[in-house]
Amino acid sequence: MDAATETELSFARTRRLRQRPALRRLVQETRLDPANLIKPLFVVPGRDRREAIASLPGQFHLSPDQAAVEARRLVGLGVGAVLLFGLPAGKDALGQSGLDPRGPVPEAVRQIRARSPETVVITDVCLCEYTDHGHCGVLDEAGRVDNDRTLSQLARMAEVHAEAGAEIVAPSDMMDGRVGAIRRHLDRGGYTDTAIMSYAAKHASAFYGPFREAAGSAPAFGDRRSYQMDPANGREAMREVMLDAAEGADLILIKPALPALDLIGEARRLVHLPIAAYQVSGEAAMIEAAAQRGWLSRQDAILESLVAIQRAGAQLIVTYFADEVAGWLGAR
Numbered sequence: 179m180d181a182a183t184e185t186e187l188s189f190a191r192t193r194r195l196r197q198r199p200a201l202r203r204l205v206q207e208t209r210l211d212p213a214n215l216i217k218p219l220f221v222v223p224g225r226d227r228r229e230a231i232a233s234l235p236g237q238f239h240l241s242p243d244q245a246a247v248e249a250r251r252l253v254g255l256g257v258g259a260v261l262l263f264g265l266p267a268g269k270d271a272l273g274q275s276g277l278d279p280r281g282p283v284p285e286a287v288r289q290i291r292a293r294s295p296e297t298v299v300i301t302d303v304c305l306c307e308y309t310d311h312g313h314c315g316v317l318d319e320a321g322r323v324d325n326d327r328t329l330s331q332l333a334r335m336a337e338v339h340a341e342a343g344a345e346i347v348a349p350s351d352m353m354d355g356r357v358g359a360i361r362r363h364l365d366r367g368g369y370t371d372t373a374i375m376s377y378a379a380k381h382a383s384a385f386y387g388p389f390r391e392a393a394g395s396a397p398a399f400g401d402r403r404s405y406q407m408d409p410a411n412g413r414e415a416m417r418e419v420m421l422d423a424a425e426g427a428d429l430i431l432i433k434p435a436l437p438a439l440d441l442i443g444e445a446r447r448l449v450h451l452p453i454a455a456y457q458v459s460g461e462a463a464m465i466e467a468a469a470q471r472g473w474l475s476r477q478d479a480i481l482e483s484l485v486a487i488q489r490a491g492a493q494l495i496v497t498y499f500a501d502e503v504a505g506w507l508g509a510r
């Protein structure tokens with residue numbers, strides 16, 4: 179054999195397996211499944227309310243009865259779970275309305291469990307939607323977030339949600355020790371089967387803007403940098419993941435998603451717990467805004483971003499597009 183022939187024989191052609199859709203499908207490594215998608219819902223007090231959220235196109239403020247209707251629709255589409263955020267009727271310094279068993283979230287949990295028993299219900303556990311100052315914890319005299327005083331509030335909120343029927347509670351506050359505090363409190367209350375999905379590595383991110391408008395949870399002063407993480411710190415993020423796993427988290431969540439693909443991959447290698455990622459409101463908003471201008475194809479951009487998040491290592495994805503994506507996948 180002369181040298182030229184030998185080169186030809188050993189010539190790797192990656193394009194061979196890309197020649198037609200059936201081949202591409204055969205070798206596709208990452209495939210989205212609605213069962214792994216989680217849809218956030220924003221619950222408000224009252225009845226028969228379904229009001230469009232200006233900052234989050236396509237999302238609604240739903241009263242508990244309408245949240246149940248929506249949950250049923252989502253189950254029909256095959257969406258894996260709903261994640262409930264609450265907008266209470268009133269707020270105070272301690273976030274007491276978050277502990278009210280008649281508040282919008284516990285009420286929605288009960289209605290969803292009754293009218294859509296298949297639905298997996300996850301609830302957000304955090305004070306920022308319930309405090310008048312908008313911080314994720316209780317403040318001390320100097321106006322700083324008091325970590326340890328916040329823990330008991332969070333633990334009690336988790337219990338209220340568990341009592342209403344939430345299968346998974348999702349603390350998103352970033353206080354130290356809250357996973358352990360919630361676990362112990364739930365266990366003592368008899369809720370040993372209620373799982374904890376911990377926002378382990380959550381950045382102090384610029385991408386939460388539309389959500390804070392939707393949830394009415396923007397801090398009245400300062401920012402969240404004394405509790406949420408510096409996006410510059412990947413090793414510290416892994417420390418957060420390890421601590422939450424050690425405290426008893428059942429699932430680990432990384433947030434935001436696209437700006438943290440490396441952390442998603444690393445977390446997956448670090449702990450053998452299900453890894454979730456949250457494609458946050460600002461990530462969705464970027465796609466919506468660019469699509470509105472005709473700068474990119476909305477559907478392709480959504481699917482590509484979600485595949486990238488899954489490929490990086492997120493087995494579960496919280497996304498505002500969950501229902502739409504489920505529809506597209508079903509139609510294929």
Ligand code: PBG
Nearest residue numbers: 304306350385386389458459460
């Ligand atoms: C509350 C919370 C926030 C988000 C989820 N839970 C806002 C924040 O931390 O300021 C953001 C979600 C999104 O942007 O879609 N702690």
